[in-house]
Amino acid sequence: MAQSYVPQGTTVICTMMTNSSPQKLGISRAATIVHKAKGQPLLNINDKKLSGPFGCKNPAKFWGGLQALCLGIALAAAVVLTGGAALVVIVAACAVGAVSGVAALYKMAHDCDIIETSTWLFPHDTVRIDKAKALLNGSNISCTKGGLVNIIMDPVIAQDAAEQISNNNAKEVLAQMGSQFLVGAISIIAALPAGVVGITTAAILATPMYWFGEEKPITEAINPELKDKSYIGSAAENVTGVVAVTVLPGSGGVVIGYAVNTVGRATGSFATQLEGGIIAAVSKGKLIKDIKPSPAMGWGLLGAIANFVINEESDRQENELAVETEYLSKEFNNDDASNGISVIAKNA
Numbered sequence: 001m002a003q004s005y006v007p008q009g010t011t012v013i014c015t016m017m018t019n020s021s022p023q024k025l026g027i028s029r030a031a032t033i034v035h036k037a038k039g040q041p042l043l044n045i046n047d048k049k050l051s052g053p054f055g056c057k058n059p060a061k062f063w064g065g066l067q068a069l070c071l072g073i074a075l076a077a078a079v080v081l082t083g084g085a086a087l088v089v090i091v092a093a094c095a096v097g098a099v100s101g102v103a104a105l106y107k108m109a110h111d112c113d114i115i116e117t118s119t120w121l122f123p124h125d126t127v128r129i130d131k132a133k134a135l136l137n138g139s140n141i142s143c144t145k146g147g148l149v150n151i152i153m154d155p156v157i158a159q160d161a162a163e164q165i166s167n168n169n170a171k172e173v174l175a176q177m178g179s180q181f182l183v184g185a186i187s188i189i190a191a192l193p194a195g196v197v198g199i200t201t202a203a204i205l206a207t208p209m210y211w212f213g214e215e216k217p218i219t220e221a222i223n224p225e226l227k228d229k230s231y232i233g234s235a236a237e238n239v240t241g242v243v244a245v246t247v248l249p250g251s252g253g254v255v256i257g258y259a260v261n262t263v264g265r266a267t268g269s270f271a272t273q274l275e276g277g278i279i280a281a282v283s284k285g286k287l288i289k290d291i292k293p294s295p296a297m298g299w300g301l302l303g304a305i306a307n308f309v310i311n312e313e314s315d316r317q318e319n320e321l322a323v324e325t326e327y328l329s330k331e332f333n334n335d336d337a338s339n340g341i342s343v344i345a346k347n348a
Helices: 057-080 083-117 155-190 192-213 216-222 230-246 251-267 270-284 295-335
Strands: 011-014 023-026 140-142 148-152
Touching: 011 155, 057 083, 057 155, 057 192, 083 192, 148 155, 148 295, 155 192, 155 295
Parallel strands: none
Antiparallel strands: 011 023, 011 148, 140 148
């Protein structure tokens, strides 16, 4: 099927967008070939300038989740602790949350800059515009952050697509934030039998554990083929870690540790590899000589299981939304396939 060439100002959407409006595609070069009816230059594969950011969902989920985690920790600490102990945990959690908010806003605004280093796919094979392959309405960019940028010639279709895709992505962000708020609160409450030291330790460890455990966006960006596999490790981490060091502190824990480490290597998850190494080391007695079951450990195990269930359910919802978003993007692209300007490429 013949495809249209693409003039400057054509609308584009992204599967990762949280902005409910499409962006427009432009150039930063001196153009010599112009579409007379629109008064705009025709674009080639070197043209990647956007009128504004899409508002990438990945940083919104990662940093928003960290903010929510800290809020859950702070509120739970305010309930279960009093005096200076509560103040220390609350202030620390709020400080991390504030930094996360600033980071999220910055990353959402600038992550789309990365398409400058990405490559347009499916341009015209032979036609050159200003010495570079011509863009067509079927061209797209596979962003290294994981999104797919599609050209939508009809601005009405583009607006509808932006609204539906951003709505789905917003639901993903909310699912992540909601789950992490509960995880933060439960982590503190589950540590209550261990006293002030246990609660403070749980609060301190929550942020680095989140950082390692939520590395999925990074893993997917580096290697999209690991998108589904990267979730395998998270299913084993929380529960096996606690079980190994509380119930099976001997050889059984070592076996579990090696198994988790193997899963990490197979899925490309550094966090899972590290988790397995720690479990094995603790179980061997290299870090802790004697670990005996106690009420505090029982509460910790229950908390770990609860957080595991919450994370898994959140991941399931987020995955379903992501699949639906990809489907929507394809459908909108198909709906727009026959649209374009009067200048078409018959042999694209």
